[in-house]
Amino acid sequence: MLPSLRRYADRHPRLVEAVFLLLLYAATAKQYDEGGPGWGPGLGIAAAACLALLWRRRHPGAVVAFTTLCASITGGLGYLITPIVLLPVLVALYELTVRAPQRTARLCCVAVIAVVVFASLRSEQNDQSWKERAIPPAFSIVLSAVQGSAVRARRAYLDAVHTRAEHAERTREEEARQRVAEERVRIARELHDVVAHHMALANAQAGTAAHLTRTRPEQAAKILVELTSTTASALRELQATVGLLRQPDDPDDPDDHAEPLEPAPGLGRLPELVSAFAAxxxxxxxxxxxxxxxxxxxxxxxxxxxxxxxxxxxxxxxxxxxxxxxxxxxxxxxxxxxxxxxxxxxxxxxxxxxxxxxxxxxxxxxxxxxxxxxxxxxxxxxxxxxxxxxx
Known part of the structure; x- marks a missing residue:
């Protein structure tokens, strides 16, 4: 229910604003039938204060000052200043607290309390005690400022969380690119070592075999056998290195039925390496x-x-x-x-x-x-x- 209403409010902001101000005006105007010179002046003051709220987001300080002035006029005319009558002031002060710096919001809150309490105490047509006239308006004003400060702090926290999330996402992307670059360098180094070693070894074996073909054909034939082993080993290592670049789920992989690749070489293969260079x-x-x-x-x-x-x-x-x-x-x-x-x-x-x-x-x-x-x-x-x- 609430999510659907929230989506509707996001799609029709002006309609929601109009309904909100009408309800606020109706609640405020109802209070003007208690004391004072009658309904007429009170309805005009309530209408002016509620209409001023249309500009509360663009000019929050000016709207707070205007609605506070309306509340003080209400007290001067002899109306009872209740938290309901102060609703336009509370809404304007809430908006100011959310948007303005914290120091400015505090100063405005103190000024509004001073003006409203002074107007309430100066009203001669109210037979209530000074506590009944001063404490409820002051408490409602402080409550509005506190609520605005809480919303401001929550928004700042959410903004900070969003900023950290974006930074973390960028950092992850940069780390991923760095890992890809490092992996490319590693594979390129492996390919260089494999190709350089085996091609140099094969070249040396082929040159030695060509040199011994006429004088010592038996030894030349043995070296040619070693040359076959060298090239086969080169192909196996190239297959193992290039295989790292393939995805495990690649379709039509020609190596799906091939023999398992041999493990990475280590110092245990030094005898084999020494034998190849000896050849x-x-x-x-x-x-x-x-x-x-x-x-x-x-x-x-x-x-x-x-x-x-x-x-x-x-x-x-x-x-x-x-x-x-x-x-x-x-x-x-x-x-x-x-x-x-x-x-x-x-x-x-x-x-x-x-x-x-x-x-x-x-x-x-x-x-x-x-x-x-x-x-x-x-x-x-x-x-x-x-x-x-x-x-």
């Missing part, structure tokens, strides 16, 4: 210092990718024949170092190089660790990453 002509030695401890999945993947990228850079950019991977386990950190012997002459940079060191540094920072890279005094190049075992 490409790079001898890799792995040493472990300290008690080997299990890593969290994110740190394990980061450590493997850094080793993979570092060895790939050795194969692409250095004429080195050997590389060393050192894993040093401490209480809460893993320090991994990949270095090479430098070879006899540097190789020209491979096309598209330049992002390997940046990617490794970003991976280490994303895991909460540190990364360093540079030339060694004894020759060659080394990269070092310190990673937390459990970030």
């Amino acid at each position: 490409a002509g790079l001898q890799v030695t792995v040493t472990v210092d300290g008690e080997q401890r299990p890593l969290s999945p994110g740190v394990d993947l980061t450590a493997f990718r850094i080793v993979q990228e570092a060895l790939t850079n050795v194969a692409k950019h250095a004429a080195a024949s050997a590389a060393q991977v050192r894993l040093a386990y401490a209480h809460d950190r893993l320090t991994l170092t990949v270095s090479d012997n430098g070879g006899t002459a540097p190789q020209p940079p491979a096309p598209g190089s330049g992002f390997g060191l940046i990617g490794m540094r970003e991976r280490a920072r994303s895991a909460g660790g540190h990364f360093q890279a540079g030339h060694r005094l004894e020759g060659g190049f080394a990269v070092t990453a310190e990673l937390p075992i459990h970030p």
Whole structure:
């Protein structure tokens, strides 16, 4: 019932305003039959006060002053000033309290009480005591101001809640966009590492096989078998990485009946990585210092990718024949170092190089660790990453 009436009032504001003022006028005018010079002057004063309420929203202070003046004239004419007679004053003061600053509303409330009480006490035709003439009007005026202050406070609270909700919504959208951007960077980094490593390894294996085809065909055939494994592994990792971009409910997914994707790689696959580089002509030695401890999945993947990228850079950019991977386990950190012997002459940079060191540094920072890279005094190049075992 109430929601329907509220919707009707929202659709017909002028009609509701007219009905409200007519009811207010009827209630106020009824009080003028008690004492005073008769109905005539009272009806005119009530009509003027109620009509002034049409401008209470645009000029609340002026309407409060006018309705208070009407109430004081009522007392001067000898009418009994009751809370019902003061209804126009109460409505105007309520509107002022809702819209005006709190200090202004308080000053107006005190002024209205002073004027109305003074007019009521000055009325010579009222035989009531001063308490009966002063307390009810003053109480009704204070009650109207208090109600207006409460409504004002509630509106301010709702506005603050709405503002916070809008801010929270904007913040969620910004956080969502940031997460999307970070995920894109992560997937791009994965794709770079997978493609760069496997393509460099496949290129090295193919070059070695071509070089040995005539002189050592058996070893060339073995390297070609390793090349097949390298490309198959590249396809599997690309499938796993690109599969992250697919929705689980995509229709007609060609991989619906494919074998489950292998888990993310970690340091447990170092022997496989070392074997692949050995087939490409790079001898890799792995040493472990300290008690080997299990890593969290994110740190394990980061450590493997850094080793993979570092060895790939050795194969692409250095004429080195050997590389060393050192894993040093401490209480809460893993320090991994990949270095090479430098070879006899540097190789020209491979096309598209330049992002390997940046990617490794970003991976280490994303895991909460540190990364360093540079030339060694004894020759060659080394990269070092310190990673937390459990970030």
